[in-house]
Amino acid sequence: MLVLDVCSSSGLEDWSPDLQKAKVYEKILLDLILGELPPGARLDEQSLAARYDAGLAGVRDALGRLALEGLVIRRARSGTTVAPLDxxxxxxxxxxxxxxxxxxxxxxxxxxxxxxxxxxxxxxxxxxxxxxxxxxxxxxxxxxxxxxxxxxxxxxxxxxxxxxxxxxxxxxxxxxxxxxxxxxxxxxxxxxxxxxxxxxxxxxxxxxxxxxxxxxxxxxxxxxxxxxxx
CATH class of the missing domain: 1.20.120.530 (GntR ligand-binding domain-like)
Structure with a gap:
């Protein structure tokens, strides 16, 4: 399995690479970079949890961090989508x-x-x-x-x-x-x-x-x- 190993370099003390949310974050991040999750795609938390064999809490935390980075867009009532290539x-x-x-x-x-x-x-x-x-x-x-x-x-x-x-x-x-x-x-x-x-x-x-x-x-x-x- 590919590992980006960026969580340990992020300066976010509560994102140790050993944590489940960090592992989920890096898996989603790699798929975003590679286009496996294409621009504009809707990201359903349940589907992501099944795809990455992870808990919903870890998926939500990972999407929250990716939203802060501008890689996904989260909107109330309309859910989360992959950010466009701007x-x-x-x-x-x-x-x-x-x-x-x-x-x-x-x-x-x-x-x-x-x-x-x-x-x-x-x-x-x-x-x-x-x-x-x-x-x-x-x-x-x-x-x-x-x-x-x-x-x-x-x-x-x-x-x-x-x-x-x-x-x-x-x-x-x-x-x-x-x-x-x-x-x-x-x-x-x-x-x-x-x-x-x-x-x-x-x-x-x-x-x-x-x-x-x-x-x-x-x-x-x-x-x-x-x-x-x-």
Whole structure:
């Protein structure tokens, strides 16, 4: 079973990854990202509980968190639906990530522990096999774990809380855009992420920022970067 492993990086102390609601949240999240629960689909709590072999309370808590992230829409009397793929929302989220995520990579280069570095580097260990098999679910899970691990390694919990939901939204579009990607294109994307891990491990703050910007396809001129604090 794929595990996104983002709950432990979310900064929400009552969302331990061992809790049932956290497990249900990650299962629903992955299906939202992959389009298994398509935009506009109505989400019935009873059906979701049966689908994920979970209790209703865990499903409700998971949907509540996903609503806060803007991935589902909950309305009184009309129920819960999957949020549409909104291009304006995507652009605004991308602009926010372009400012925050390179900064987090720079902070990670300065503050990451050996355990943080090991976690970041280990994410793409099985990536060649996933790319060869065009296993998008596995690649999505790796991508989400990677960016969550970098956010956590930054040591700035406030930034991680902002960044991780933005990454979840962006992943829905990543799946759409990479649906026809070749093995070579998938591997090129993986190698860009590995470069980020390597430069964070080296402790080079500026190189870490630049490497993350390449992952995001952001030019230096497009980002007004906040200084990294000691």
């Amino acid at each position: 291009l304006v929302d995507l652009r605004q989220g991308y602009e926010a990530r372009a400012l925050i995520e390179p900064h987090c990579a720079g902070l990670a280069a300065r503050h990451a522990s050996k355990a943080d570095i090991a976690a970041i580097k280990a994410v793409f260990d099985d990536a060649e096999a996933a790319a060869k098999a065009r296993d998008l679910p596995a690649l999505v899970a790796m991508d989400q774990r990677f960016h969550a691990a970098v956010a956590r390694a930054s040591g700035n919990l406030a930034l991680a809380r902002i960044l991780i939901p933005l990454q979840h939204k962006a992943a829905r579009f990543w799946v759409f855009s990479f649906g026809g990607a070749t093995e070579a294109e998938l591997m090129a994307d993986i190698e860009q992420h590995r470069e980020v891990a390597d430069v964070i491990a080296s402790g080079d703050v500026e190189a870490s920022r630049a490497a993350m910007m390449r992952v995001l396809s952001v030019t230096p001129e497009a980002v007004q970067r906040p200084p990294v604090e000691a």
